[in-house]
Amino acid sequence: MLIYKLGKGSREKVQQFMTITGASEKVALQALKASDWHLEGAFDFFYSQPQISAANTRRLEEMYNKYKEPDADMIMVEGVSQLCNDLHVDPQDIVMLVISWHMKAATMCEFTRQEFIGGLQSIGVDSIEKLREKLPSLRAELKDDHKFREIYNFTFNWAREKGQKSLSLETAIGMWQLLFAERQWPLLDHWCEFLQVRHNKTISRDTWTQLLEFVKSIDPQLSNYDEEGAWPYLIDEFVEYLIENGFVQRK
Amino acid sequence: MATKQASTAGSGDADAAGQQQQRRKVIELEEGWKEMVVGCKKLERILAAEEGVGFSSVEYMHLYTTIYNMCTEKAPNNYSEQLYDRYPEVLEDYISKTVLPSIKEKHGEFLIRELDQRWKDHKIMVRWLSRFFHYLERVFIPRRRLPSLKETGWNCFRDLVFNAHKTTVTTIVTGMVDEEREGQIIDRTLLKNVLDIYVELGNDMKLYQEDFVVAFLKGTADYYSKKSQAWILEDTCPEYMMKAEEYLQKEKERVKHYLHSSTEEKLMEVAQRELLAKHTDQILKKLLFDDKVEDLSRMFRLFSRIDGLAPVSKVFKEHVNEQGMSLVQQAIDAAISKKSEKKDVVSMLELDFVRKILELHDKNYAYVTGCFQNHKEFHKALREAFEVVCSKDVAGCTSAELFASYCDSILRKGGIVKLSDEAIEENLDTVVKLITYIRDKDLFFEFHRLVKKLGRRLLFEKVGNEEHERSMLSKLKQNFGEQFTSKMEGMLTDITETKGEQCKYEAYIEAHLGSNPWVDLSVTVLRTGHWPTYRTCEINLPYEMAALLLLFNDSERLSYSEIVTQLKLTDDDTVRVLHSLSCAKYKILNKEPSNRTISPNDVFEFNSKFTDRMCRIKVQLPPSDEKKKVIDDVNTDRKFAIDASLVRIMKSRKISTHHNLVAECVEQLSRMFRPDVKMIKRRIEDLITREYLERDKDAVNSYRYLA
Numbered sequence: 001m002l003i004y005k006l007g008k009g010s011r012e013k014v015q016q017f018m019t020i021t022g023a024s025e026k027v028a029l030q031a032l033k034a035s036d037w038h039l040e041g042a043f044d045f046f047y048s049q050p051q052i053s054a055a056n057t058r059r060l061e062e063m064y065n066k067y068k069e070p071d072a073d074m075i076m077v078e079g080v081s082q083l084c085n086d087l088h089v090d091p092q093d094i095v096m097l098v099i100s101w102h103m104k105a106a107t108m109c110e111f112t113r114q115e116f117i118g119g120l121q122s123i124g125v126d127s128i129e130k131l132r133e134k135l136p137s138l139r140a141e142l143k144d145d146h147k148f149r150e151i152y153n154f155t156f157n158w159a160r161e162k163g164q165k166s167l168s169l170e171t172a173i174g175m176w177q178l179l180f181a182e183r184q185w186p187l188l189d190h191w192c193e194f195l196q197v198r199h200n201k202t203i204s205r206d207t208w209t210q211l212l213e214f215v216k217s218i219d220p221q222l223s224n225y226d227e228e229g230a231w232p233y234l235i236d237e238f239v240e241y242l243i244e245n246g247f248v249q250r251k
Numbered sequence: 252m253a254t255k256q257a258s259t260a261g262s263g264d265a266d267a268a269g270q271q272q273q274r275r276k277v278i279e280l281e282e283g284w285k286e287m288v289v290g291c292k293k294l295e296r297i298l299a300a301e302e303g304v305g306f307s308s309v310e311y312m313h314l315y316t317t318i319y320n321m322c323t324e325k326a327p328n329n330y331s332e333q334l335y336d337r338y339p340e341v342l343e344d345y346i347s348k349t350v351l352p353s354i355k356e357k358h359g360e361f362l363i364r365e366l367d368q369r370w371k372d373h374k375i376m377v378r379w380l381s382r383f384f385h386y387l388e389r390v391f392i393p394r395r396r397l398p399s400l401k402e403t404g405w406n407c408f409r410d411l412v413f414n415a416h417k418t419t420v421t422t423i424v425t426g427m428v429d430e431e432r433e434g435q436i437i438d439r440t441l442l443k444n445v446l447d448i449y450v451e452l453g454n455d456m457k458l459y460q461e462d463f464v465v466a467f468l469k470g471t472a473d474y475y476s477k478k479s480q481a482w483i484l485e486d487t488c489p490e491y492m493m494k495a496e497e498y499l500q501k502e503k504e505r506v507k508h509y510l511h512s513s514t515e516e517k518l519m520e521v522a523q524r525e526l527l528a529k530h531t532d533q534i535l536k537k538l539l540f541d542d543k544v545e546d547l548s549r550m551f552r553l554f555s556r557i558d559g560l561a562p563v564s565k566v567f568k569e570h571v572n573e574q575g576m577s578l579v580q581q582a583i584d585a586a587i588s589k590k591s592e593k594k595d596v597v598s599m600l601e602l603d604f605v606r607k608i609l610e611l612h613d614k615n616y617a618y619v620t621g622c623f624q625n626h627k628e629f630h631k632a633l634r635e636a637f638e639v640v641c642s643k644d645v646a647g648c649t650s651a652e653l654f655a656s657y658c659d660s661i662l663r664k665g666g667i668v669k670l671s672d673e674a675i676e677e678n679l680d681t682v683v684k685l686i687t688y689i690r691d692k693d694l695f696f697e698f699h700r701l702v703k704k705l706g707r708r709l710l711f712e713k714v715g716n717e718e719h720e721r722s723m724l725s726k727l728k729q730n731f732g733e734q735f736t737s738k739m740e741g742m743l744t745d746i747t748e749t750k751g752e753q754c755k756y757e758a759y760i761e762a763h764l765g766s767n768p769w770v771d772l773s774v775t776v777l778r779t780g781h782w783p784t785y786r787t788c789e790i791n792l793p794y795e796m797a798a799l800l801l802l803f804n805d806s807e808r809l810s811y812s813e814i815v816t817q818l819k820l821t822d823d824d825t826v827r828v829l830h831s832l833s834c835a836k837y838k839i840l841n842k843e844p845s846n847r848t849i850s851p852n853d854v855f856e857f858n859s860k861f862t863d864r865m866c867r868i869k870v871q872l873p874p875s876d877e878k879k880k881v882i883d884d885v886n887t888d889r890k891f892a893i894d895a896s897l898v899r900i901m902k903s904r905k906i907s908t909h910h911n912l913v914a915e916c917v918e919q920l921s922r923m924f925r926p927d928v929k930m931i932k933r934r935i936e937d938l939i940t941r942e943y944l945e946r947d948k949d950a951v952n953s954y955r956y957l958a
Contacts, residue, residue: 204936230935230951
């Protein structure tokens with residue numbers, strides 16, 4: 001909707017809106033349309049969204065440039081360490097995983113421009129300080145069942161080596177330990193031990209996703225485990241391993 | 252005035268007529284009755300079989316008319332009712348004065364004989380009386396809907412005579428039946444007549460059933476209970492069966508002779524129950540399957556009557572299983588003890604085992620088709636027993652491998668087992684039957700096809716008779732489908748075509764080069780896909796050495812004399828060749844004794860451990876690896892088969908639960924082998940990774956097909 005097609009009154013409102021909020025014309029039109037051309041409603045609309053103004057977008061670009069590689073359009077390992085430093089968090093901290101999830105990052109320890117900026121926008125911050133303040137609430141997202149599942153499933157693709165279909169065992173174990181420290185799964189140590197002793201190969205996506213179901217639905221005594229069910233064979237083997245070694249009682 | 256006069260005259264006439272009618276004298280009751288009594292007395296004398304006593308027509312008419320008149324008078328001289336009442340009294344009188352006393356003084360058979368006679372008499376009496384009193388049936392009885400004269404008359408007998416004695420009579424009759432069972436001759440006609448009384452007197456067989464049959468069946472049960480217990484202790488199984496059959500047949504005849512036909516079914520049921528059903532276990536325990544065919548057939552006949560074939564087939568199955576397992580155990584034991592000896596001996600034992608299994612099968616199959624009349628229960632029992640036997644390994648070989656080895660030995664030229672053509676075909680038939688009992692049939696096919704077997708036979712021209720090979724393949728195809736036999740048929744065709752081409756080539760050479768070609772060429776064409784892959788032997792050797800080594804394809808060990816015979820070289824040449832192969836730098840053959848000279852007593856063995864980095868020699872792998880290779884190949888094929896089956900099922904169902912998918916997959920593949928559920932699970936996961944399937948997000952334990 002081009003502005004010259006609007007009536008005089010509407011055009012004025014757009015101008016006013018832009019002046020007050022610093023938003024772009026496009027955003028102004030969007031907000032006013034959403035509020036049926038009432039200025040106050042448009043303000044409410046604008047500020048209830050995590051919309052960043054033009055100035056904010058500039059700030060985000062500055063942030064990105066601070067951390068990106070000198071000769072590539074990516075933030076890589078060094079930049080990420082720097083970022084963690086500035087946030088006062090350990091690079092191994094699980095909150096980095098949450099942030100990466102918001103950014104929809106394709107690979108561990110790498111952010112493209114779009115991922116970085118888009119992610120921060122969706123989190124709703126435009127500076128390091130603001131991001132630092134947000135850290136507790138980001139951590140809290142792990143407590144939400146639905147979000148945890150999304151983050152968990154995201155982790156598989158994210159932690160994979162580029163071009164690989166499955167996840168290396170070492171990385172998988174590391175990730176599981178990280179994720180289930182938050183969720184307290186009593187069989188975690190046995191699981192990792194079992195994998196190293198008996199499996200010693202990569203982890204498929206199916207195994208990864210099904211493990212979460214296993215953790216969520218099967219009690220640590222395995223009283224409701226159905227070996228005739230559709231569990232992946234690796235989990236069946238794990239159950240056998242637990243029974244063989246006397247970690248749980250056979251039914 | 253005239254009419255009045257006329258009528259007066261008419262009434263005068265009428266009066267005359269009326270007077271005529273009224274002229275028939277009214278018979279008073281007692282008066283008429285007196286006449287009847289005379290008649291009844293005469294009747295009694297007739298019954299008492301007095302000579303020369305009978306009713307003349309006049310007497311009969313008189314009696315009839317007396318009744319008639321008394322019944323046709325107008326009241327109060329109509330005595331129908333009184334006559335009707337007095338009629339049975341005549342009978343009752345006679346019964347109490349004459350009949351009952353005569354019966355009372357008798358016992359046993361005499362009693363029932365008397366009863367029989369008295370009943371006959373009674374019927375006669377009733378018949379005569381009914382004729383005299385007949386007019387009552389015309390008007391009085393129908394009008395009042397009263398029982399007929401016959402019925403009334405018979406009821407007298409029933410109520411006064413029969414009911415008083417029926418228990419005794421039943422006891423006497425059943426006693427006599429038991430005597431007959433014990434072999435005594437009894438008066439069957441008498442029994443029939445007596446039992447007919449029950450039938451005649453009892454309304455709708457009620458009397459017969461309640462007062463006779465119940466007691467009779469109980470007596471029968473008691474009788475056979477005692478008998479069977481005695482026989483079980485004394486007799487062998489065939490003896491018992493024979494007696495049982497005999498006695499049951501007699502019971503059946505008994506019905507024809509004197510029992511009512513309705514009793515047959517219940518009687519047979521009771522007898523069979525006591526003789527067979529109650530003693531099934533004991534009888535079967537005594538059953539020896541080395542008994543004659545007639546005995547087994549009899550057993551089948553008898554038990555099928557009582558619908559008791561299930562325990563019999565169970566015993567049969569156990570018996571077959573026992574025999575089969577003892578053969579297995581024998582073979583295992585023999586193999587262990589002979590382990591140290593040569594391999595040929597061990598394979599002889601294995602072949603012997605297979606032969607014995609075939610014999611066992613043929614023998615018991617004959618029982619099933621013969622004595623057991625092809626009954627499906629027994630087919631099933633045989634099959635189940637053999638499935639167990641064929642699932643056991645002997646000397647590290649599965650039965651699949653053993654059967655393939657056996658086929659090899661009877662099909663190849665110069666094999667260990669030599670049989671006539673007919674015997675070969677019979678053996679092959681039995682082997683095919685046995686293959687159906689093997690769970691993992693695909694293993695058999697692979698062994699049959701492989702190096703040691705068909706492939707080898709064909710390549711090294713060891714096929715005894717091509718007809719037999721083709722016949723075997725067509726039997727396999729008929730029973731198991733084309734899938735596995737197509738490759739083998741291809742192999743046979745290759746060789747046949749090759750031979751054809753070879754002949755043409757030789758003819759050509761002959762024609763063009765004369766009969767002295769430089770090169771003796773023989774070619775075998777092998778189409779890929781039909782033949783298993785062979786490790787080839789690349790040895791640079793002179794002709795004679797190669798020929799000698801080829802001898803070792805059939806046997807791992809050969810003596811000097813065997814080599815000489817088969818090679819047809821001179822002694823000198825043979826020694827030279829053997830020396831170069833066993834005593835020179837490259838010991839391709841091991842020699843016993845291991846000295847460096849060749850002597851006629853030496854024995855040579857193929858040196859399977861031979862390797863040398865210098866020569867381009869690739870040695871054939873030892874046989875045990877071949878076996879592993881077969882098993883590996885089969886497993887790989889199975890993986891493909893499972894994948895294909897899973898995809899097929901999901902493609903048609905679109906969504907399926909895990910349980911249904913696995914069950915359907917197992918069913919689809921069960922014709923050829925029993926798939927391992929764990930393997931199926933892993934294949935499902937693999938298909939998920941390859942994105943043929945995905946887990947259903949909405950339903951737990953379900954999958955969706957990904958197009």
